[in-house]
Amino acid sequence: MIKIVVDLMGADKPANELVSGAIDAINENSDLMVTLCAKKDIIMPVLETLSYNKDQVEIIDCSEEITNDDIPTKAFRKKPDSSLVKGLNICKNDPFAGGFVSCGSTGAVLVSSMFILGRIGEVRPCLSCLLLGQNGEFLISDCGANVDCKPEQIVEFAKMGVAYMKAKGIENPSVRLLSNGAEEKKGPDAIKEAHQLLKNSGLNFLGNVEGKDVLQSTCDVICSDGFAGNTVIKTIEGTAKALFMDMIKASKEAKDDKEAKVLMNTVKNLMAKYDYNTLGGANLLGVKKPVIKGHGAGEAKTFYNMIKEAYVLAKNDMIGIMENLLS
Amino acid sequence: MIKIVVDLMGADKPANELVSGAIDAINENSDLMVTLCAKKDIIMPVLETLSYNKDQVEIIDCSEEITNDDIPTKAFRKKPDSSLVKGLNICKNDPFAGGFVSCGSTGAVLVSSMFILGRIGEVRPCLSCLLLGQNGEFLISDCGANVDCKPEQIVEFAKMGVAYMKAKGIENPSVRLLSNGAEEKKGPDAIKEAHQLLKNSGLNFLGNVEGKDVLQSTCDVICSDGFAGNTVIKTIEGTAKALFMDMIKASKEAKDDKEAKVLMNTVKNLMAKYDYNTLGGANLLGVKKPVIKGHGAGEAKTFYNMIKEAYVLAKNDMIGIMENLLS
Numbered sequence: 156m157i158k159i160v161v162d163l164m165g166a167d168k169p170a171n172e173l174v175s176g177a178i179d180a181i182n183e184n185s186d187l188m189v190t191l192c193a194k195k196d197i198i199m200p201v202l203e204t205l206s207y208n209k210d211q212v213e214i215i216d217c218s219e220e221i222t223n224d225d226i227p228t229k230a231f232r233k234k235p236d237s238s239l240v241k242g243l244n245i246c247k248n249d250p251f252a253g254g255f256v257s258c259g260s261t262g263a264v265l266v267s268s269m270f271i272l273g274r275i276g277e278v279r280p281c282l283s284c285l286l287l288g289q290n291g292e293f294l295i296s297d298c299g300a301n302v303d304c305k306p307e308q309i310v311e312f313a314k315m316g317v318a319y320m321k322a323k324g325i326e327n328p329s330v331r332l333l334s335n336g337a338e339e340k341k342g343p344d345a346i347k348e349a350h351q352l353l354k355n356s357g358l359n360f361l362g363n364v365e366g367k368d369v370l371q372s373t374c375d376v377i378c379s380d381g382f383a384g385n386t387v388i389k390t391i392e393g394t395a396k397a398l399f400m401d402m403i404k405a406s407k408e409a410k411d412d413k414e415a416k417v418l419m420n421t422v423k424n425l426m427a428k429y430d431y432n433t434l435g436g437a438n439l440l441g442v443k444k445p446v447i448k449g450h451g452a453g454e455a456k457t458f459y460n461m462i463k464e465a466y467v468l469a470k471n472d473m474i475g476i477m478e479n480l481l482s
Numbered sequence: 483m484i485k486i487v488v489d490l491m492g493a494d495k496p497a498n499e500l501v502s503g504a505i506d507a508i509n510e511n512s513d514l515m516v517t518l519c520a521k522k523d524i525i526m527p528v529l530e531t532l533s534y535n536k537d538q539v540e541i542i543d544c545s546e547e548i549t550n551d552d553i554p555t556k557a558f559r560k561k562p563d564s565s566l567v568k569g570l571n572i573c574k575n576d577p578f579a580g581g582f583v584s585c586g587s588t589g590a591v592l593v594s595s596m597f598i599l600g601r602i603g604e605v606r607p608c609l610s611c612l613l614l615g616q617n618g619e620f621l622i623s624d625c626g627a628n629v630d631c632k633p634e635q636i637v638e639f640a641k642m643g644v645a646y647m648k649a650k651g652i653e654n655p656s657v658r659l660l661s662n663g664a665e666e667k668k669g670p671d672a673i674k675e676a677h678q679l680l681k682n683s684g685l686n687f688l689g690n691v692e693g694k695d696v697l698q699s700t701c702d703v704i705c706s707d708g709f710a711g712n713t714v715i716k717t718i719e720g721t722a723k724a725l726f727m728d729m730i731k732a733s734k735e736a737k738d739d740k741e742a743k744v745l746m747n748t749v750k751n752l753m754a755k756y757d758y759n760t761l762g763g764a765n766l767l768g769v770k771k772p773v774i775k776g777h778g779a780g781e782a783k784t785f786y787n788m789i790k791e792a793y794v795l796a797k798n799d800m801i802g803i804m805e806n807l808l809s
Contacts, residue, residue, distance in 0.1 A: 366716030370724040389693030394721035397697040
């Protein structure tokens with residue numbers, strides 16, 4: 156039995172609109188248990204309408220909520236009865252707890268996870284995003300937790316990303332380094348040094364990747380400093396949005412209804428493909444339990460996906476693999 | 483009369499396939515003259531088939547070609563009879579020469595321009611790309627000439643970008659700084675310092691912009707360190723390509739011919755909108771004359787656009803505006 160702790164508060168949507176995602180996840184897997192952290196009054200009316208095995212659900216009543224208005228570095232001390240803080244404490248202390256998921260404030264989730272769960276050794280935790288490219292899924296690591304990075308840290312981001320992909324079932328994950336050219340002499344000094352370290356790291360390192368090849372890439376992990384990684388994922392999001400808007404405009408200007416419909420259907424399919432809600436969420440790697448942070452605009456389906464992912468990472472001992480790679 | 487020096491060699495396509503772009507440009511403007519640098523034998527047969535005013539064309543026979551295989555820092559000394567080196571020397575010494583355009587090796591164009599034309603003061607020249615966003619054209623500066631940047635340099639990239647946009651007719655160009663968040667405290671140390679310097683620069687500074695808002699942005703100039711700027715333009719290119727491939731796939735899987743045609747037409751229109759060949763090219767800002775470097779895969783139309791742009795920059799005294807802003 157693996158228990159996943161679910162922070163149902165702090166997201167854009169209220170907990171009662173999100174909780175069904177957790178129930179869908181346990182209904183698919185008898186080996187999975189969820190610890191739901193939220194105001195009990197809010198989720199109970201919905202839970203009573205759903206059918207599920209009561210032994211797989213634990214409810215933790217939380218009177219406080221951490222929002223984007225709270226200062227991340229202070230929130231976890233100021234709001235001890237919040238779903239985020241109570242949930243992380245259970246995740247830390249319960250021997251069955253395998254991971255934690257939340258759609259709350261990114262800063263608060265990051266800081267609270269580091270303080271409450273603790274880091275693996277001296278590592279600087281990173282945020283990693285799983286994206287869908289033309290050749291399948293790949294991870295970008297770091298996506299914004301660390302904006303001024305030393306070369307050694309970038310290698311650690313790669314190792315943590317590799318541990319994650321191994322836990323997802325990839326035997327010998329391949330790694331590329333984000334730079335401004337394919338040649339090893341390209342890039343800022345820190346990137347050029349990271350390239351040399353990666354060559355001698357024992358990882359399955361395939362060299363640099365440029366922004367234009369990220370979505371066409373054939374590797375499993377792209378490591379980068381958090382500033383460039385953040386720039387990549389946000390530019391992908393913005394470019395896709397710009398093209399979707401162009402297509403919607405083309406659909407509105409179509410000659411007839413049939414043409415308009417064809418274009419709108421294609422836009423919808425592509426939006427689903429590049430939708431962060433259908434993918435899992437960002438992983439905070441480097442803390443002592445798996446932590447997944449979903450988009451603030453996450454829906455019930457987002458929680459369903461995050462819980463399933465956290466379950467897989469716990470079951471396949473991502474943390475053990477990571478400790479080995481980092482030691 | 484303004485003379486634009488045209489390096490017709492070093493591109494993927496041979497000079498005879500490119501030269502008509504220069505002729506189209508002079509045929510539209512009696513005040514424009516072009517100095518065509520190429521092997522004379524190669525371009526003459528094509529020129530003889532075109533109709534134009536001979537007084538507007540000067541031909542410089544060049545026996546050597548600088549390619550991507552030449553080392554940029556050595557090429558301009560090793561190949562003095564190349565179209566790049568001869569052209570830049572004319573651009574420097576001819577009082578009527580208003581600018582230089584090339585689709586040759588980026589590194590060689592950059593290094594040779596800096597050495598032959600010289601820099602404005604002590605400035606570090608940058609590469610600036612004009613992109614088409616949802617709200618019109620905007621410039622990203624630097625796009626990759628400088629990958630390790632000091633905050634003061636990023637402010638200079640902004641000033642050079644502003645000079646360019648002023649020469650293009652924008653009265654008081656607005657500026658944003660690329661970062662990983664809208665708040666002024668976001669970003670690596672160099673970016674946070676650049677933010678403070680920009681606030682006190684006298685420029686029309688509107689704050690930070692994130693990757694996701696670049697194409698939706700309403701400003702005229704986005705300044706950034708060259709590594710992040712390069713990452714943005716290449717990620718836009720790669721994301722657009724990935725979506726075009728998805729749309730082409732959808733078109734192939736369409737139910738009938740009509741649906742397939744609607745999708746393919748939309749892809750073609752969008753590809754034209756985001757095609758670097760229809761836009762001018764990258765500007766090397768900070769040297770003593772306007773220098774435009776087009777895509778290696780540039781076509782005759784690319785040269786036509788670059789020459790028209792260089793003409794405008796010369797006519798409106800971009801260099802004078804830039805010297806004022808930088809002093």
